[in-house]
Amino acid sequence: MSKTKSAFTRSELNQFRKLLLEKRREILHDLQGLQDSMEDPSTPGEQNQGMSNLPTHPADLATDAYDQELDLAFAGRARDRLNEIDQAIDRIEDGTYGICLAQPGELIDKKRLMAKPWAKYCLEHAQKVRET
Numbered sequence: 521m522s523k524t525k526s527a528f529t530r531s532e533l534n535q536f537r538k539l540l541l542e543k544r545r546e547i548l549h550d551l552q553g554l555q556d557s558m559e560d561p562s563t564p565g566e567q568n569q570g571m572s573n574l575p576t577h578p579a580d581l582a583t584d585a586y587d588q589e590l591d592l593a594f595a596g597r598a599r600d601r602l603n604e605i606d607q608a609i610d611r612i613e614d615g616t617y618g619i620c621l622a623q624p625g626e627l628i629d630k631k632r633l634m635a636k637p638w639a640k641y642c643l644e645h646a647q648k649v650r651e652t
C-alpha cells in the first residue's frame with residue numbers, strides 16, 4: 521500500500537504547525553489555570569483544625585462537588601485535544617498531514633483544517649465517525 525503524501529506545500533505545513541502549537545499552548549495554559557483553582561488555599565482545609573469536620577452547609581458542598589466534576593470533565597477533554605494536536609504534528613513531520621484517515625488519498629478541505637487543524641477526517645467521514 522503506497523502512502524499518500526500531503527498535498528500541502530512546506531510553507532502551508534509550517535502555517536498549520538504554528539496553529540497547532542498556538543492551540544496547544546492555549547490548552548496547557550487553561551489546564552494550568554484549572555489546577556491553580558483546584559489548589560485554591562481558601563477552600564476549607566487546615567484552617568478548620570480543631571473545629572467540627574461535619575459539613576455545616578450541605579448545599580455548598582454539593583455545589584463544590586459539581587464544580588469539580590465539571591473541571592475534571594474539562595480537563596479530560598483538554599487532554600484528549602492535546603493528544604489530537606500531537607498526532608496532527610506527527611502527521612506534519614510524516615508528510616501525511618491533511619489526508620482523511622478514513623480513505624487513503626482523500627484530502628481534507630483546507631478551510632476545515634484552518635478552523636480545526638487537528639482534524640483527522642474530511643467533513644463527510646467526520647460525520648460518520650462523529651468526530652466533533
Ligand SMILES: [Zn+2]
Nearest residue numbers: 620622642645
Ligand atoms: Zn474522508
